[in-house]
Amino acid sequence: MSLSLFLVQVFNGLQYGLILFLIASGLTLIFGIMGIINLAHGAFYMLGAYVAFGIAQSSGSLVLAVLGAVATMAALGFVIERVLIGRLYNRNHLDQVLITFGLILVFDEAQRIIWGSDVHSVAIPPALSSSFQVSDIMAFSYYRIFVTVVCAVLAVTMALVIQKTKLGMWIRAGASNREMVSSLGVDINMLFALVFAAGAALTGFAGAISVPLTSVSPGMGDAIIIISFVVVVIGGVGSIKGAFFGALLIGLADTFGRVLLPQFSSFLVYAIMAGVLLWRPQGLFARA
Amino acid sequence: MNIKTSRRKFLQGTGAALGAAATGFPTFAIGQTAKIKIGIMMPFTGTYAQLGEAGFNALKLALTASGGKLGGRDVEYITLDDESNPARGPANAEKLIKESNVDILYGTVHSGVVMGMVKIARETGTLLMIPNAGAGAATGPLCAPNIFRSSFSNWQPPFPMGKVAYDKGYRNVVTMTWKYGAGEEAIGGFTEGFTALGGKIVKEIMVPFPDVEFQANLAEIASLKPDAVFVFFAGGGAAKYVKDYAAAGLRKSIPLLGSGFLTEGVLQAQGEAAEGILTTLHYADNLDLPTNKKFRADYKKAFNKEADIYAVQGYDAGLLLAAGFKAVKGDTGAKAELYKAMEAATIDSPRGKFTLSKAHNPIQDIYLREVRKGQNEVIGVAHKALADPARGCKLTG
Numbered sequence: 196m197s198l199s200l201f202l203v204q205v206f207n208g209l210q211y212g213l214i215l216f217l218i219a220s221g222l223t224l225i226f227g228i229m230g231i232i233n234l235a236h237g238a239f240y241m242l243g244a245y246v247a248f249g250i251a252q253s254s255g256s257l258v259l260a261v262l263g264a265v266a267t268m269a270a271l272g273f274v275i276e277r278v279l280i281g282r283l284y285n286r287n288h289l290d291q292v293l294i295t296f297g298l299i300l301v302f303d304e305a306q307r308i309i310w311g312s313d314v315h316s317v318a319i320p321p322a323l324s325s326s327f328q329v330s331d332i333m334a335f336s337y338y339r340i341f342v343t344v345v346c347a348v349l350a351v352t353m354a355l356v357i358q359k360t361k362l363g364m365w366i367r368a369g370a371s372n373r374e375m376v377s378s379l380g381v382d383i384n385m386l387f388a389l390v391f392a393a394g395a396a397l398t399g400f401a402g403a404i405s406v407p408l409t410s411v412s413p414g415m416g417d418a419i420i421i422i423s424f425v426v427v428v429i430g431g432v433g434s435i436k437g438a439f440f441g442a443l444l445i446g447l448a449d450t451f452g453r454v455l456l457p458q459f460s461s462f463l464v465y466a467i468m469a470g471v472l473l474w475r476p477q478g479l480f481a482r483a
Numbered sequence: 484m485n486i487k488t489s490r491r492k493f494l495q496g497t498g499a500a501l502g503a504a505a506t507g508f509p510t511f512a513i514g515q516t517a518k519i520k521i522g523i524m525m526p527f528t529g530t531y532a533q534l535g536e537a538g539f540n541a542l543k544l545a546l547t548a549s550g551g552k553l554g555g556r557d558v559e560y561i562t563l564d565d566e567s568n569p570a571r572g573p574a575n576a577e578k579l580i581k582e583s584n585v586d587i588l589y590g591t592v593h594s595g596v597v598m599g600m601v602k603i604a605r606e607t608g609t610l611l612m613i614p615n616a617g618a619g620a621a622t623g624p625l626c627a628p629n630i631f632r633s634s635f636s637n638w639q640p641p642f643p644m645g646k647v648a649y650d651k652g653y654r655n656v657v658t659m660t661w662k663y664g665a666g667e668e669a670i671g672g673f674t675e676g677f678t679a680l681g682g683k684i685v686k687e688i689m690v691p692f693p694d695v696e697f698q699a700n701l702a703e704i705a706s707l708k709p710d711a712v713f714v715f716f717a718g719g720g721a722a723k724y725v726k727d728y729a730a731a732g733l734r735k736s737i738p739l740l741g742s743g744f745l746t747e748g749v750l751q752a753q754g755e756a757a758e759g760i761l762t763t764l765h766y767a768d769n770l771d772l773p774t775n776k777k778f779r780a781d782y783k784k785a786f787n788k789e790a791d792i793y794a795v796q797g798y799d800a801g802l803l804l805a806a807g808f809k810a811v812k813g814d815t816g817a818k819a820e821l822y823k824a825m826e827a828a829t830i831d832s833p834r835g836k837f838t839l840s841k842a843h844n845p846i847q848d849i850y851l852r853e854v855r856k857g858q859n860e861v862i863g864v865a866h867k868a869l870a871d872p873a874r875g876c877k878l879t880g
Contacts, residue, residue: 200706207698312533314722316752319730326732333705334732409695410726410752412719414530418695450699453690461662461691 196454203329204450210339212446213346217401218419219426219438220353221394227370227433229387231280231291235298236398237420241413242302243268243399245310248411251317257407260317264403265396272395276388284387299416306413315411342404349397350439357435366390370433425464429471431478440479518559519808519815522585524575524600527564530718531592533748535564538592538614538797540786545801547785553804554813561585565596572599580609586815587612587804592793594618594637594664601625610821614800615793619668622844624875628822631843633800633830635765636871637668638675641742643849643866644713644763645676648740653710655685656740659700660715661692669715669742677713685709695723701731712737717744722752729756743767743852743859747792750857757854765847766792766834767861775833790833799832799845806830842873 196204222236243264251260275298283291318324319338326334357363365386368376377383402415409415426445430437445464452463459466471479523542525535539562543551552558561583565575576599579585588604588611591597597616604611604627611630613621617637621630648656656677660666666689674684685707688700704712712733716724721744728739734756743764746757768779768791778798782790803825810824811817829838830845837847851865 197706200702203702203705204699207702211696211698307532312530314719314749314752316722316726316754318754326730328732330705332708332733332736333702334730336730339730408726408730410719410722410749412530412722414693415695415719418693449696453696453699454703457689461694 199330203333204454205447206335206343208447208450209443210343210346210446211450212443213343213350214401214405215419215423215426215446216350216439216442217346218398219423219430219442220350220435221397222423223427223430223433223435223438224366224370224390225394226427228366228373228390229280229284230373231283231391232288232295233280233394234292234295234420235302236295236394236423237416237418238299238302239268239272239395239398239416240402240419241306241416242271243402244406244409244411244415245306245402246399247403247406248315248317249310251406252315257317257320260406261400261403265400268399269392269396272392273388275395276391280391281384281387302416303413310411312413316409317406317411319407338407342408345404346401349400353435354439422464425468427478429468429478431481434478434480437478437480518557519553519587519813520559520561520583520585521587521589522576522579522583523560523562524565524579524588524590524596525562526567526592526596527562529567531567534592534615534793537788537791537793538590538800541782541790541794541797542589542614542801544782544785545798546805549805549809552813554808554811556808556813565591565593567591567593567596569593569595569599572596573603574599576600576603577607580607586610589614589800591616597621598625601627601630604630608818610818612800612804614797617665617668619871620875622840622842622871622876623873626842626873626876626878628878629818631803631825631839633803633845634796635847636844636873637665638672639844639847639869639871640672640744640764640849641669641713641715642672642676643851643869644673644740644742644761645678645682646680647761647763647851647865648673648677648711648713649680649682651711651738653682653738655683655709656711656713657686657688657704657707657709658684658713659688659690659704661694661720662689663692666692666715670713673713673742693718693720695720697724697727698731701727701733704737705731705733709737711740713740714745715742717747718749721745721747722749725749725753725760726756734759743792743850746852746854746859750854750859754857757857760854762852762854762859763849763865764792764852764859765845765849766795767850767852767859769858770834770850770861772833772835774831774835778833795833799830799834799837802830802832803828803839840870840873841878842871842876843878844871844873846870 225231225233246267247260247264250263323338323341326336328334365381426441430441452460523539525539527535588609592615594616597618601621613632615634617635619636622632658670660670739760741762743762746762779790806828807821807825811821835848837845840846846868848864849866849869850861851863852859853862
C-alpha cells in the first residue's frame with residue numbers, strides 16, 4: 196500500500212468513524228444515563244434522512260432540510276420519551292427492548308406509507324459539489340470533507356458541553372448516580388427528556404447530513420444500529436469520550452479491514468469488540 | 484395469510500365449471516370442478532415489497548386476457564408474505580401445498596427463499612412458477628419437470644457484458660459485488676464471458692451483504708487502475724454505489740459496467756452520476772416493441788404505476804401458465820401434457836418473444852443499455868437468444 200493510498204484510507208476511516216460517532220453518542224447517552232436500550236435509534240437515523248429528503252425535495256435547500264430534520268427528530272424524541280419511554284424506567288430491559296423494537300416497526304411502516312419503498316437521493320449542494328484530486332484518479336468531494344469537519348466540530352462541542360457546562364455536569368452525574376442527582380433538586384424527568392431528544396436529534400442530524408452522500412432507502416437504519424451498539428460497547432456505556440474513540444477505532448478498522456483482510460472484514464469489528472470485552476468488560480473509557 | 488374463499492365464491496366457481504362442462508369441455512375428474520388454486524408466495528413487506536407487488540399484479544393482468552381464467556377454469560389466489568426470509572421458505576411453501584392444497588406454487592423474488600420452494604416442489608411434484616429469483620440451481624442441478632422460470636438466471640444478464648467489455652478494448656477489469664448467492668453468480672457470468680476471450684480479472688472484491696460502505700474499496704480500485712469496473716448491486720446499494728463511484732472521481736477515468744439491475748428503478752436517485760453507465764439486461768423500459776408499449780399502457784391503466792422488469796416477468800409467468808393450461812383445458816391432472824405445452828410455448832413478452840430452454844429457463848435476447856438523460860436506452864443486442872448453460876441439469880426436454 197503506497198503512502199498516498201494509506202492516507203486516503205485513513206481519511207476514509209476517520210470520516211466513517213465521525214458519522215458513527217454522531218449516531219453512537221446519542222445512543223450511549225440514552226443507554227448510559229437513562230438505562231434505556233434504544234433499538235429504535237437506527238430508525239431515528241432513517242427518519243432523519245427521510246425528513247431531510249422530503250424537505251430538500253420540496254424546498255430545494257439542503258440547509259433547510261438538515262435543520263428541519265434535526266428539529267423534527269428532537270421534537271419526536273421529546274414526545275416519545277414523555278409518552279412511552281418515561282413509563283419504562285422502573286421496568287426491566289426486556290420491556291424496553293420490546294417497546295423500542297415496536298417503534299422500529301412503527302417507523303418503518305410510517306416511512307413506507309409516507310415515502311414509499313423507492314430509493315431516493317438528494318444532489319450535493321452546488322457550492323460543495325466540486326472535488327479535489329488526491330491521486331491521478333481518486334478525488335474527494337468537498338461535501339465529504341465538509342461533513343467530516345462538521346462532525347469533528349460537533350464532537351469537540353459535545354466534549355466541551357459535557358465537561359465544562361452545568362448541563363454537562365448533570366448529565367455526567369446522572370450517568371453515574373441517578374438518585375443522587377434527583378435528590379440534589381435537578382428536574383430529572385426534564386433532563387431525561389432533553390437527553391433523549393438530543394440523542395434523537397444527533398442521529399437525525401447524522402442521517403440528514405449523509406443524505407447527499409448516500410441513498411435514502413428502506414431499512415437504512417437497521418444496518419447502522421448494530422455497528423453503533425458495537426461502538427458503545429467498545430467505548431464504554433455512557434461515555435462520550437468512549438464513543439468518540441470507539442467510533443474512530445471502528446471506522447479505521449473497518450476501512451482497513453475491507454482492503455487488507457477482505458475475507459474477515461464482516462466480523463473484524465465484532466472480533467475487536469470481543470477482544471475489548473475480554474480485556475476491559477466495562478469498555479475502554481467507562482469507570483470500572 | 485389470507486385465504487379468500489367464501490361460500491358464494493365457491494358456488495360461482497362450481498357454476499362456472501358446470502357451465503363449461505355443458506358447452507362441451509372434457510369431463511373433469513372429481514375434484515377438478517373447483518377453481519385452480521395459485522399459491523402466491525411473494526414478499527409483500529420489507530425491501531422487496533414493491534417487487535413482490537409488481538410480480539403479483541402483472542400475473543393477474545396477464546390472466547385478464549383470458550377472463551381471469553386458466554384453461555377455462557376460474558382462478559383463486561392464496562397469498563402468503565414470504566418476508567424474503569430464506570429460513571421460512573420451505574415451511575411456507577409446504578403450508579401452501581399441504582394445507583391450502585394449491586395447484587400452482589408461484590414465487591418469489593429472493594434467491595434464498597426460492598431454494599426452499601424448489602426443495603418442496605421437488606418433493607411434492609407441485610408446479611412451481613418462478614417470476615424473478617435467478618438462483619442458478621433452480622434451472623441447473625435442481626431442475627425438475629415441474630419447475631419453470633419466466634425471468635432469468637443470475638448468470639444470464641451479465642454474461643454478454645464480458646464480450647462487450649472485451650470489444651471495447653478493456654483487458655484488466657476489477658469486479659465488485661455483495662458476498663451472497665446472486666452477486667457471486669452474476670460476477671461468475673461476467674467473468675466467464677470476459678476471461679474466455681482473454682480478459683483478465685485483476686481483483687474480485689466482495690463486501691458483506693447488504694453493506695453500503697464502499698469508500699475504502701473505491702480507493703483501492705483507484706490505486707489498481709483497471710481498464711473498467713464491473714459490478715452487481717441492486718436497490719439502495721446500487722444507488723449509493725453509483726453515486727460514490729462518481730463522487731470519488733473514478734467515473735472520469737474508469738468506465739463502470741454492470742448487470743442491468745444496477746440502474747433498474749434507481750435512476751432517479753442516482754441522477755447525473757449514472758450517465759454513461761453501460762449495463763446488460765433482458766429488458767428495457769423503452770424497448771420499441773408493440774407488445775411492450777401495449778403492456779406498459781395496460782399496466783399503468785390497471786395499477787396506476789409504471790411497469791418495470793419485475794412486472795414483465797410476472798406477466799410472462801401468467802402467459803406461460805395460460806399457454807399450458809389452455810392446451811390441457813384446465814385439467815390440473817394432466818401434468819405431462821401441461822409441462823409439454825409450457826415447454827413448447829412461445830411467449831410474446833414485452834421483452835421480445837422467447838421460448839424456454841430444456842431446463843425451463845427463458846432463452847432470451849440480452850440487451851446492451853446505456854444511461855442517457857436518466858433513461859436506460861437500448862443501444863443494441865449484446866447477445867441474441869442466450870440460454871443459461873444449465874450445468875448439472877439432467878432434463879432432456
